[in-house]
Amino acid sequence: MTVTSDRSGSSADGPRIPGTIAFSGPARGPGPLMWAQRLLWNDSQWMGEEAHYFNMALSVPVPDGLSHEEVMDALSRVVHRHEAFRSRVTLAADGEPLQEVFASGALPVLLAEASEGTVDEVAARCREELSGRSFDLLEDWPARLCVVSVRGMPARVVMVLSHVFADGGATRVLSQELAELMSGPVPPASWAVPAPQPLDRSAHEQSAAGRRLSARSLERLEQQLRTMPQTMFPGPRLTPDPHRFKRLEMRSPALTEALRRIAGRDGTTTSNVLLAATALMLGVFTGNRRVAFKTILGNRSFLDLKRIVSSAVSNGLVCADLSDGSFTGLVHSVAQATRADLLRSQCDPAERERLTARVNAERGVHLDLSSFFNDIRVFMGERSVEPDDDADLDGLASRTRLAWIGEWDRQDAKFFFHARTLGDCDHVYAMVDTAFMSTESAERLMRGLERVLIRSAGADLPLQELRGLVAADGCRPPARGEDWVPVDDCWICLPDVVSMLSGLLPGRRVEAGVGEGVNGPVLSARVFCDEPVDVEELRRAAHRALPGFPGAMVPALLTVVPAGSTAEGSPA
DSSP states (O other): OEEEEOTTOOOSSSOEEEEEEEEEOOOEEEEEOOHHHHHHHHHHHHHGGGGGGGOEEEEEEOOTTOOHHHHHHHHHHHHHHOGGGGEEEEEOTTSOEEEEEOSEEEEEEEEEEEOTTSHHHHHHHHHHHHHTSOOOTTTSOSEEEEEEEETTEEEEEEEEEOTTTOOHHHHHHHHHHHHHHHHOSSOOGGGGSOOOOHHHHHHHHHSHHHHHHHHHHHHHHHHHHTTSOSOSOOOOOOOOOSSOEEEEEEEOHHHHHHHHHHHHHHTSOHHHHHHHHHHHHHHHHHOOSEEEEEEEEOOTTSTTTTTOSSOOOEEEEEEEEOSSSBHHHHHHHHHHHHHHHHHSOOOOHHHHHHHHHHHHHHHTOOOOOOEEEEEHHHHHTOOOOOOOTTOOHHHHHTTOEEEEEEEESOOSOSEEEEEEEETTEEEEEEEEETTTSOHHHHHHHHHHHHHHHHHHHHSOOBHHHHHHHHHTTTOOOOOOOTTEEEETTEEEEHHHHHHHHHHHSTTOEEEEEEEEETTEEEEEEEEEOSSOOOHHHHHHHHHHHGGGOTTOOOOSEEEEEOTTSOOOSOOO
């Protein structure tokens, strides 16, 4: 290990000294990214300069009395144990991202000085500064390190890592290993076992066994894609806020206690209860009979992924039917879907995209998978809040606090709900696209979520009764009017269908309508045109145009008739 530094930096708290930790070891690769890494690579490329939004961070207290050299030695051991620290992304000739482990290099380490009273503040500030820059993984190492000292004695270690090479589970592994190394001179017994490495996992995913795992997951995914709504937010579109995407935080001791009571009664996890309640509230505000969430799954229950320093996440897809039944029934349905996703969600992202495109074409839709649910409590192993069986939940609700805590101009989600435990209660967050959900509606959704959970903690209630309860507080779907009709679990705006087809055939008259088919409502359209029109090519062009018309779908019955034909009867 070699540590270098430049003592030219300073701050109000003390010197900020940029330095490095040099490493050397066997070179490996280049080889494929893991499936999870590819998911995060795709997301980070879409976000561009704003990809720092995904950065992962951790902070570990340093035991009293450890010297600077001892802390640096612990960091060096961790860096050499896990190949992720020594890796970069390289691009193949066809642009495919690969990962490569380098034989030597030097990771950046910031040496910061604080006073005894400002250690946590300085550590938090350094963490924020290091997290506030995106990683260019073609040029940068995927980690930035920091040691905060008081009078030259280390007090905190901070790490910021690219999400492509680390997730919440990886930060737990690293926090534990650093704490163990700094607690004594002898490495922990777990270090006798070689650490799992990303290149080894990606090789498994490319093997016959890995392809079978992917195929099973894709088979389940196809069933879900064929029954979900085209989008959770078909419209009508709203005038967005100046910063279009905003995040709302709710701190609710009442929600925390209600989750615990319902989970105990229904024999499930608080995460499943929270997902069920969130699905119900989103259904209330969108008017969808079925709702679909992309879920973030950690996959750390699999032994070969439990201690890997990399991203091991996958996307599940939970579709919930809100048409009938009770809240407990919804919780059990969500729990069953979540268990199935845990076993069958890991798959090749490229194959997933091809499957989604095929289902889109066959259903005549553009599936918008931009509603997310992410219970960070599951990833981070955060502590549970102490139960309070005697607490009055309505009384606890008086302590609930709402606050808008972030805003962005660009995000790859219309609705992103997540939860974590901080202080004396769970904190829940909803990031919303204000072009589809107003800030007022988001606040009502969060209050309604709390109210649903409080009432459900007292007794299992029918979903219809819970919908009526929150409707009385102003929680209701947008007024869509007679032009909006339900087709194939989707809300369809007939004028949008007409506009989409008219844009493809300017100057031609188009009519659209809905009739009853064998399996329910069927969307049909007629184009009035005297010139020859290739209907299949028109259908393909309509598919390509769908992203610009979230309230439209490609008509199942699409016909071209002479311009002089009468317009009486159904377009079918």
